[in-house]
Amino acid sequence: MEIFRFAIVGAVFSALILLSSSGPCHADSNANTRIQCSGTDDSTTENDFQTNLMNLMDTLVLKGPVSGGFYKAETGKKANKLFGLVQCRGDMSAGNCANCTNDAVAVAKSKCPKSNEVMVWFTWCFLRYSNESFFGIMEQGSVLAITNDTDFEDPHVLSKGLSFMGGLASTAPNQPHMFQKAVLDVGQSGKRYGMAQCSLDISRADCGVCLDAQLTSFRTTIGNKRWWETYGPSCFMWYHDYKFYFNISTSASEGSRRASSYRRVSIGVTIAMLMS
Ligand SMILES: *[C@@H]1O[C@H](CO)[C@@H](O)[C@H](O)[C@H]1NC(C)=O
Ligand SMILES: *[C@@H]1O[C@H](CO)[C@@H](O)[C@H](O)[C@H]1NC(C)=O
Ligand SMILES: *[C@@H]1O[C@H](CO)[C@@H](O)[C@H](O)[C@H]1NC(C)=O
Numbered sequence: 001m002e003i004f005r006f007a008i009v010g011a012v013f014s015a016l017i018l019l020s021s022s023g024p025c026h027a028d029s030n031a032n033t034r035i036q037c038s039g040t041d042d043s044t045t046e047n048d049f050q051t052n053l054m055n056l057m058d059t060l061v062l063k064g065p066v067s068g069g070f071y072k073a074e075t076g077k078k079a080n081k082l083f084g085l086v087q088c089r090g091d092m093s094a095g096n097c098a099n100c101t102n103d104a105v106a107v108a109k110s111k112c113p114k115s116n117e118v119m120v121w122f123t124w125c126f127l128r129y130s131n132e133s134f135f136g137i138m139e140q141g142s143v144l145a146i147t148n149d150t151d152f153e154d155p156h157v158l159s160k161g162l163s164f165m166g167g168l169a170s171t172a173p174n175q176p177h178m179f180q181k182a183v184l185d186v187g188q189s190g191k192r193y194g195m196a197q198c199s200l201d202i203s204r205a206d207c208g209v210c211l212d213a214q215l216t217s218f219r220t221t222i223g224n225k226r227w228w229e230t231y232g233p234s235c236f237m238w239y240h241d242y243k244f245y246f247n248i249s250t251s252a253s254e255g256s257r258r259a260s261s262y263r264r265v266s267i268g269v270t271i272a273m274l275m276s
Contacts, residue, residue: 030100033121033231034144037112039131049116052076056129057105060086064125065098068177070200072135082116084129087199089236090179091245092124100125121231126199128233138206143232145218147225154189158224161186162215165194165239169211172196173204181245193243198235210235 052075064071069088076082086104088097104120104127112118116131119142128134153161164184172180178198183191198207214230214237222228227240238244 030096030103030122030124032103032107033123033146033229035107035111035121036119036142037108037115037117039117040114048076048080049082052080052082053129056082056084057109060084060127061098061101061105064088064101065094068200069094069097069125070177072201074133080131081133082129082131083133083135084127085135085199085201086125086127087197088125089123089245090177090195090197091181091247093246096124096246101127119233123229126231126233126236134233135201136203138202138210139233140210140213140217141233143214143217143230145214145221145228145230147222147228149225151226152224153226154186157186157189157192160184161192161239162223164192165196165237166215168194168196169215169237170208172211173198173207178204178207183243190241191243192239192241193245194237194239195245196235196237199233202234207235211237 055075056073059073059075060071063073064086065088069090069092070086072083072085074081074083086101088100092100100122104122104125108118108120108127108129116129118127118129120127121144161184164182168180168182172178178200179195180197181193181195183193185191196211198210202210210232214232214235218228218230222230222239225239229238230236
């Protein structure tokens with residue numbers, strides 16, 4: 001295994017995540033959840049690498065937002081090839097997808113300028129590139145769960161919440177964009193909102209395996225929590241007690257071009273990681 005350099009970017013808490021739990025109808029803001037870099041480009045090909053990386057980023061920024069929120073591309077030749085993709089959360093407008101892609105590219109450039117294996121997770125999008133082809137390969141390692149250790153789910157909602165998310169894990173793979181959001185009415189305890197999504201380069205079958213694996217791996221971390229989010233290279237799941245998603249979908253609308261503010265991952269919030 002390579003030596004990984006982690007940066008949980010922004011372990012600084014901002015009030016936004018708290019604010020976002022209080023309103024019944026608001027969309028969330030964008031945040032850099034995590035970045036993982038490894039590998040260094042060979043110095044003899046440094047110029048090629050930078051050129052290929054720039055071309056790749058330009059292509060992803062240009063094409064991702066107008067291609068249903070997903071785009072994969074490769075640049076360079078032979079030993080200098082670079083493979084990359086961007087996947088926006090399924091409810092993002094093209095405008096928000098573009099903002100997030102730009103943010104992710106900026107973070108990758110500033111935090112890991114020389115790495116040739118980079119993954120950047122934002123709440124609204126995921127950016128990945130590598131000198132090795134990874135398209136179509138479902139990856140179960142490098143997954144992350146974010147939750148609040150002490151924010152427990154109402155006991156009588158627990159099993160409903162988990163089976164709700166289990167249901168999403170089994171139906172999302174069959175959605176046109178392997179993205180599904182849903183709401184669960186839990187009576188006096190209000191509502192719960194969930195989503196499950198897979199990166200569009202993997203197969204529907206692998207999507208199901210990926211989502212199930214995330215639920216299983218993090219069962220003890222998230223199983224009794226009122227909210228949680230899981231992030232992996234190939235799939236993502238969210239569970240909240242407020243409506244975090246937008247009404248629009250990437251493929252449907254240009255949407256608002258609001259600037260994406262950086263929300264930080266909070267201290268006191270568990271960040272559980274599983275490495276392959
Ligand atoms: C990718 O880069 C790493 C060094 O970071 C190198 O060891 C590996 O051989 C490269 N892979 C390819 C396919 O060039
Ligand atoms: C975690 O949840 C507890 C209980 O709801 C709450 O009091 C606390 O403020 C939360 N912590 C953070 C960092 O959100
Ligand atoms: C989203 O859709 C719901 C139900 O159709 C509607 O009540 C709500 O006002 C919409 N929210 C926004 C921000 O458009």
